[in-house]
Amino acid sequence: MFFVTFSTDTKHYTMIKKGLLLICLVLITSCGSYSSIDTFYNAHKDDNQVTAIRVPRFMLTLVSGISPEMQSLVGNTKDLRYMRFPSATPARTQFLNKQMNGITGNSFIEVFRKNDELKRNVVSIREKRNSVKEILIYNNDNLNGSFLYFNGDFDPVKVREMAKNNEFGKMGDGLIQQFSAQTPGINQ
Numbered sequence: 001m002f003f004v005t006f007s008t009d010t011k012h013y014t015m016i017k018k019g020l021l022l023i024c025l026v027l028i029t030s031c032g033s034y035s036s037i038d039t040f041y042n043a044h045k046d047d048n049q050v051t052a053i054r055v056p057r058f059m060l061t062l063v064s065g066i067s068p069e070m071q072s073l074v075g076n077t078k079d080l081r082y083m084r085f086p087s088a089t090p091a092r093t094q095f096l097n098k099q100m101n102g103i104t105g106n107s108f109i110e111v112f113r114k115n116d117e118l119k120r121n122v123v124s125i126r127e128k129r130n131s132v133k134e135i136l137i138y139n140n141d142n143l144n145g146s147f148l149y150f151n152g153d154f155d156p157v158k159v160r161e162m163a164k165n166n167e168f169g170k171m172g173d174g175l176i177q178q179f180s181a182q183t184p185g186i187n188q
Contacts, residue, residue: 037081037136037149040099044085055080079151087145093118096145100138108136112163118142123163125156132156137168 045052060077087093097120104110108124119141126134132154138147148168162168 037103037147040103040147041081041083044083047085049086051082051084053082076154077150077152079149081149082146084144084146086143087140088143090118090142093140093142093145096140100147104136104138108134111160123168125159127156130156132159135159135168137163 041052041054044050057078060080085096087096097118100120100122104122104124108126110122110124112121112123114121120138122136122138124136124138125132133151135150135154136147137149139145
């Protein structure tokens with residue numbers, strides 16, 4: 001009788017163990033889709049007609065010349081990325097909007113959002129104590145989408161002021177102009 005009980009307990013233990021393993025795999029797979037800027041950037045940087053810029057720290061001083069606002073942000077920036085991508089069909093626009101919502105969904109605070117059917121203008125931040133650590137600006141006009149991402153240590157009042165005055169929108173174009181002029185082999 002002891003061996004039968006032991007055998008039954010072992011079978012239950014094995015079934016529970018396999019069930020937990022399956023649940024863990026499902027959770028890891030579902031959470032790992034597009035939950036970070038790194039994942040989104042790496043998934044789309046090789047897409048057709050995409051402009052992707054990731055500014056190394058030593059080149060941030062070049063970027064500071066775009067505008068006075070950019071100069072004030074660059075001093076505290078550790079990571080700066082910009083990506084512009086086509087979004088010509090409603091299905092593609094909806095897909096990109098959903099991916100960005102997944103990135104900003106739980107851990108970012110939306111400072112500004114404007115929805116016009118599928119068109120999106122969103123400024124989101126991630127705070128820690130009294131400073132802003134990440135800024136993500138996402139725009140999609142049903143023809144083109146873009147995001148501008150900053151990681152560093154920023155003044156929340158300045159970030160909100162820049163979002164209110166739509167100053168982040170000008171920075172993406174400034175980045176493209178700055179890097180096109182100084183990068184060999186890139187012509188606009």
